[in-house]
Amino acid sequence: MTQRRTLHPRSLVVGCLSFFLFTFSFSIANGQPAFFEPKEDYYKAKGRxxxxxxxxxxxxxxVSSDFRATLVIxxxxxxTEIVKPDLRKLKAFDVFKVTDIADPPRDAKEVRFAYKLAPRNTSVKEVPELKFHYFNASAAPGPKQFPSTRAEAVEITVxxxxxxxxxxxxxxAPEFLFHPVTGQDVLGSGPFVPCQWAWLAAACFGPLAAFGWLLVWRRVYPDAARLARLRRSRAARxxxxxxRKASRTPDPPALIANALLGYLRARFPLPESAATPAEIATALKDQNVPDEIAERTSDVFRACDRARFxxxxxxxxxxxxxxxxxxxRLEALA
Known part of the structure; x- marks a missing residue:
C-alpha cells in the first residue's frame, strides 16, 4: 500500500510568506512596489x-462655450512617462463637456496637459480639484512611497x-391698406362658375391638340412615312x-435561308433567339402576321434544311x- 502524504499547515504558511517576500523584493528591485500602488488618481509620475x-x-x-483648462505638473x-488624466472618467467633471486637445511638448521642468471644457449650465462655479498620486522612491518602502498632491479648484463664472x-x-404703406374690408365687396361678384360652353371646350381641347400636333409633325417631317417604306423595300431588294445569286455559291440552300432570315430581322423585329422554323413562325404570328403566311414562310426554312442534305x-x-x-407575300402586308 502507498502512504499518503499530507501538507502541514506550517509548511503552507511558510510557502505563502516566502512568495510574498519574493514578490515584494522583486518589486523593490524594479523601482516601485506594485503592491502599494494606488488604484485611483495615480498617473505613473515619479519624483520627490x-x-x-x-x-x-x-x-x-x-453656457456650452469652450474654455481652455491646462493641468501643469x-x-x-x-x-515622458506620465499618463494624461482622462477627465471624462472623473465624476467631479460630469458638469463639463470635456474635449482633449493637443498638448505642448514636454520638458524636464514641467508637463502641461490641455483640455477644452464646456460648462453644461450656469450652476457650475469652479473647475474641481484634481487629486494626484506619484511615486517617491526615496521614501520608506510601503504606502508612504505614494504620497499625493492636488490641483486646487479654480473659480469660474458661467x-x-x-x-x-x-x-x-x-x-x-398707404393708410387704406390697414383698414379691413367687410360685406359683399370682399368676394366681389361671387365665385366663378364656368358655363356649358367652357366644359365643352375643355372636353374637345385634348383631341384637337393631338390632331394639331399630328399636322405639325407631318409638316416638319414630311418624308418620315416615305423613308419607312423605302427601308422596307430596300431590305426586300x-x-x-x-x-438570285445563291446558285453561284457552294451552299445555295444555306445562303437562301440566311437571306430570308436577314430580311425578316430587318422587316420585323424578330428576337435573336428565333432561329428554327417553328420559332420563326411563332415570332411572325406575334407580329400580327397571318397564320397562313407565317407557316408558309417557316416551310421555306424547312425546305432549305432538307435541300442541304x-x-x-x-x-x-x-x-x-x-x-x-x-x-x-410579306411585303404585301405593308
Whole structure:
C-alpha cells in the first residue's frame, strides 16, 4: 500500500510568506512596489516632490462655450512617462463637456496637459480639484512611497448667452391698406362658375391638340412615312438579290435561308433567339402576321434544311423561287 502524504499547515504558511517576500523584493528591485500602488488618481509620475495646478483661460465663459483648462505638473523625474488624466472618467467633471486637445511638448521642468471644457449650465462655479498620486522612491518602502498632491479648484463664472431681441420695423404703406374690408365687396361678384360652353371646350381641347400636333409633325417631317417604306423595300431588294445569286455559291440552300432570315430581322423585329422554323413562325404570328403566311414562310426554312442534305438538281431554283414568293407575300402586308 502507498502512504499518503499530507501538507502541514506550517509548511503552507511558510510557502505563502516566502512568495510574498519574493514578490515584494522583486518589486523593490524594479523601482516601485506594485503592491502599494494606488488604484485611483495615480498617473505613473515619479519624483520627490511634485506640484500640480490648474490654469484657466478665460475665467468667464457662456453656457456650452469652450474654455481652455491646462493641468501643469512640475517636479516630475519622468515627464515622458506620465499618463494624461482622462477627465471624462472623473465624476467631479460630469458638469463639463470635456474635449482633449493637443498638448505642448514636454520638458524636464514641467508637463502641461490641455483640455477644452464646456460648462453644461450656469450652476457650475469652479473647475474641481484634481487629486494626484506619484511615486517617491526615496521614501520608506510601503504606502508612504505614494504620497499625493492636488490641483486646487479654480473659480469660474458661467453666464447665459445674450438674448437676441427682435427689432420691430413699422410697415411703410398707404393708410387704406390697414383698414379691413367687410360685406359683399370682399368676394366681389361671387365665385366663378364656368358655363356649358367652357366644359365643352375643355372636353374637345385634348383631341384637337393631338390632331394639331399630328399636322405639325407631318409638316416638319414630311418624308418620315416615305423613308419607312423605302427601308422596307430596300431590305426586300437586298434579300431578293442574295437569293438570285445563291446558285453561284457552294451552299445555295444555306445562303437562301440566311437571306430570308436577314430580311425578316430587318422587316420585323424578330428576337435573336428565333432561329428554327417553328420559332420563326411563332415570332411572325406575334407580329400580327397571318397564320397562313407565317407557316408558309417557316416551310421555306424547312425546305432549305432538307435541300442541304438532298442530291443536287433543280432544288436550288425551286428554293429560290419559293423564297422570293415569301418575300413578296410579306411585303404585301405593308
Amino acid at each position: 516632490s511634485l506640484r500640480v495646478k490648474w490654469e484657466i483661460e478665460p475665467p468667464t465663459v457662456q 512640475t517636479g516630475a523625474q519622468n515627464p 453666464t447665459e448667452p445674450p438674448k437676441i431681441e427682435r427689432q420691430i420695423v413699422p410697415l411703410d 437586298r434579300a431578293n438579290d442574295l437569293i 438532298a442530291p443536287s438538281g433543280d432544288n436550288e431554283l425551286a428554293l429560290a423561287a419559293t423564297a422570293e414568293a415569301a418575300v413578296t
